[in-house]
Amino acid sequence: MITAGMDLGAKTIKIVIMKDGQVIARVKKLSGFEQEILAKEVMNEALVQAGIELDQVDKTVATGVGRKTAPFATDIITEVGAAARGAIARNPNLRTVLDIGAEEGRAIIVTPEGRVKDFAINEKCAAGSGTFVEAMARALEITIEDFGPMSLTSDKAVPMNAQCAVFAESEVVSLLHARTPKNDITRAVCDAISSRIVSMARRVSIEPEVILIGGMAYNVGFVASMKRTLTEMVIQVPDNPEFVGAEGAAWIAHDKLGG
Amino acid sequence: MPQKKEFWRWKEYNWHDEDIDPHAGEIISAGVDVGSVSSQVVIIVDGKLYAFSSMRTGSDSPDSARNAMSWALENTGLEIDDINFVVGTGYGRVNVPMAHKAITEIACHARGANFMYGPKVRTILDMGGQDCKAIRCDHRGKVTNFLMNDKCAAGTGRGMEVFADLLQVSIEDVGELSFKVDHEPDPVSSTCVVFAKTEAAGLLRQGWNKNLVLAAYSSAMAHRVFTLIERLGVEPEFAITGGIAKNIGVVHRLEDELGMKALSSDIDSQIAGALGAALFAKALYEKKMKKK
Amino acid sequence: MIANYGYMDGSGEYYISIDTDKCIDCSHHGCVDACPVGMFIIEPDDYDDDVALIKQEFRKKVKYECAPCKPVSNRPPLPCIKACTPGAIGHSW
Numbered sequence: 001m002i003t004a005g006m007d008l009g010a011k012t013i014k015i016v017i018m019k020d021g022q023v024i025a026r027v028k029k030l031s032g033f034e035q036e037i038l039a040k041e042v043m044n045e046a047l048v049q050a051g052i053e054l055d056q057v058d059k060t061v062a063t064g065v066g067r068k069t070a071p072f073a074t075d076i077i078t079e080v081g082a083a084a085r086g087a088i089a090r091n092p093n094l095r096t097v098l099d100i101g102a103e104e105g106r107a108i109i110v111t112p113e114g115r116v117k118d119f120a121i122n123e124k125c126a127a128g129s130g131t132f133v134e135a136m137a138r139a140l141e142i143t144i145e146d147f148g149p150m151s152l153t154s155d156k157a158v159p160m161n162a163q164c165a166v167f168a169e170s171e172v173v174s175l176l177h178a179r180t181p182k183n184d185i186t187r188a189v190c191d192a193i194s195s196r197i198v199s200m201a202r203r204v205s206i207e208p209e210v211i212l213i214g215g216m217a218y219n220v221g222f223v224a225s226m227k228r229t230l231t232e233m234v235i236q237v238p239d240n241p242e243f244v245g246a247e248g249a250a251w252i253a254h255d256k257l258g259g
Numbered sequence: 260m261p262q263k264k265e266f267w268r269w270k271e272y273n274w275h276d277e278d279i280d281p282h283a284g285e286i287i288s289a290g291v292d293v294g295s296v297s298s299q300v301v302i303i304v305d306g307k308l309y310a311f312s313s314m315r316t317g318s319d320s321p322d323s324a325r326n327a328m329s330w331a332l333e334n335t336g337l338e339i340d341d342i343n344f345v346v347g348t349g350y351g352r353v354n355v356p357m358a359h360k361a362i363t364e365i366a367c368h369a370r371g372a373n374f375m376y377g378p379k380v381r382t383i384l385d386m387g388g389q390d391c392k393a394i395r396c397d398h399r400g401k402v403t404n405f406l407m408n409d410k411c412a413a414g415t416g417r418g419m420e421v422f423a424d425l426l427q428v429s430i431e432d433v434g435e436l437s438f439k440v441d442h443e444p445d446p447v448s449s450t451c452v453v454f455a456k457t458e459a460a461g462l463l464r465q466g467w468n469k470n471l472v473l474a475a476y477s478s479a480m481a482h483r484v485f486t487l488i489e490r491l492g493v494e495p496e497f498a499i500t501g502g503i504a505k506n507i508g509v510v511h512r513l514e515d516e517l518g519m520k521a522l523s524s525d526i527d528s529q530i531a532g533a534l535g536a537a538l539f540a541k542a543l544y545e546k547k548m549k550k551k
Numbered sequence: 552m553i554a555n556y557g558y559m560d561g562s563g564e565y566y567i568s569i570d571t572d573k574c575i576d577c578s579h580h581g582c583v584d585a586c587p588v589g590m591f592i593i594e595p596d597d598y599d600d601d602v603a604l605i606k607q608e609f610r611k612k613v614k615y616e617c618a619p620c621k622p623v624s625n626r627p628p629l630p631c632i633k634a635c636t637p638g639a640i641g642h643s644w
């Protein structure tokens with residue numbers, strides 16, 4: 001049985017093709033203006049990678065903000081549902097999924113069957129998502145790739161007061177003016193966002209094991225801050241953390257076909 | 260690194276009333292409002308508006324207060340020691356060196372608005388460069404209910420400035436340009452300034468012109484502020500103070516949504532806080548004298 | 552006076568309201584000790600009445616600070632509201 005999962009996120013499109021529960025293709029591209037056309041392109045690439053034709057895919061399920069306009073998909077699932085299903089497939093012992101993407105952050109408690117027991121969301125405010133870090137990277141004139149590693153070189157906790165991405169940008173600029181080293185600022189940014197994420201996560205009863213997924217999981221500085229903030233739990237960061245939602249969608253397609 | 264952002268811009272100026280001889284007055288009191296963006300000083304003589312100044316707040320609150328004070332005193336023949344009582348207000352109120360007391364900007368605004376617009380004003384909306392306040396007060400200008408928003412850039416001058424930046428238009432022109440459109444577009448749907456900016460960039464790519472985008476953002480902003488005062492409940496009469504009071508693009512759309520016109524006054528609404536502080540200062544001085 | 556502390560952002564409205572007229576006659580100011588993060592303080596307001604207010608440093612993050620008191624499901628009564636017998640405190644979310 002071959003299924004596909006598409007995750008049309010705010011910043012990236014991710015597609016996973018699975019054969020009998022094994023991932024055989026995994027493609028990611030930046031989202032753009034023409035979401036639908038791009039999604040088709042990403043799907044074609046994934047098909048090439050899998051070495052199959054579109055009509056060999058038995059079922060496709062879509063998730064992500066753009067899920068309603070997803071081509072090929074016959075079913076849709078919320079981001080929360082997809083993340084839960086994808087995470088449990090990765091590791092059946094997981095109970096808490098922290099999914100931090102470009103525009104949203106979520107804390108999800110999952111049942112052993114991969115169903116959602118409880119969840120909390122940070123949304124519609126850039127201060128609680130990956131966009132925050134991007135905006136600060138721009139203010140610092142560094143790349144997002146450098147951001148995490150740079151913050152690891154700092155051992156100073158500089159406080160950041162602004163709770164808004166717009167005001168925080170000015171705060172970063174004044175910190176620069178005050179000759180605060182850039183690495184200390186990057187760490188302050190990581191600490192600020194992770195403290196917001198952890199507060200949100202505490203609204204659900206966090207249970208071990210805990211996994212951190214979504215685009216922000218690539219940011220080693222953020223991961224380190226999360227570990228410093230959520231001290232009572234071990235946080236796991238899997239390979240390809242951004243694909244868990246798409247995998248979840250592919251799994252749901254698989255489940256629906258009775259696989 | 261160059262200072263990239265200029266915040267909500269204010270004209271700097273001072274004024275005093277030539278027809279008043281301050282030395283003939285009994286009580287001279289002053290209010291100093293050190294805001295995050297601009298600072299104002301108001302001097303009143305026996306309860307009459309005598310002089311005021313407005314300037315940008317510098318990086319240091321005490322200095323900003325001193326500068327604004329000397330500017331207000333300029334050419335008046337008054338010295339700082341002639342002033343009987345000074346009240347500090349605004350975000351930097353605890354750092355006003357010459358102040359005898361600090362009072363919140365909420366209480367000062369209500370009191371100042373009561374003076375400027377008369378006792379019938381019940382709801383005041385103050386839209387500053389970095390915050391937004393909604394205040395309800397009684398006929399004496401005493402606060403009965405208030406709320407403030409200084410966490411989020413949406414609904415503040417700063418949010419509008421992000422858009423002026425994006426569209427490369429001057430902040431002073433935003434209001435007028437937003438009406439130079441052939442139809443009123445739907446408001447930008449994201450409240451968050453960061454997400455709204457992304458949305459606007461998309462609209463521009465779809466071929467919207469600048470004015471149309473400004474119109475869409477101005478009505479989003481008007482709606483934002485509307486929600487804020489709705490929480491409080493708007494009781495007429497209603498007045499708007501602060502920097503955005505000068506942005507007709509937001510003000511007219513807000514008036515439409517409220518179905519109510521904002522009061523006007525010949526006194527610049529920007530000094531409402533400092534004026535209220537000066538009025539508090541007068542009352543406090545009288546109280547102190549009575550005790551003696 | 553009804554004082555609303557907190558904020559509105561893209562994600563919602565987060566205000567703690569305090570009816571300060573009720574604070575004036577309150578004998579115990581239970582809110583101060585009840586709040587696990589110590590958000591409340593009793594201070595004279597602008598009209599010289601001793602009333603409860605939310606400390607400045609908490610005002611821009613009440614949503615986050617109150618999170619532990621507000622689990623998504625099975626929310627217990629909030630400690631601050633329970634402690635305030637005159638019923639001066641309200642939360643908008």
Ligand code: SF4
Pocket residue numbers: 124125126127163164165166167410411412413450451452453454560561562
């Ligand atoms: S403008 Fe700032 S506080 Fe407001 S929603 Fe956006 S990031 Fe959040």
Ligand code: SF4
Pocket residue numbers: 567585586587588589590616617618620629630631632
């Ligand atoms: S809900 Fe909890 S943290 Fe929030 S003010 Fe009340 S007692 Fe304090």
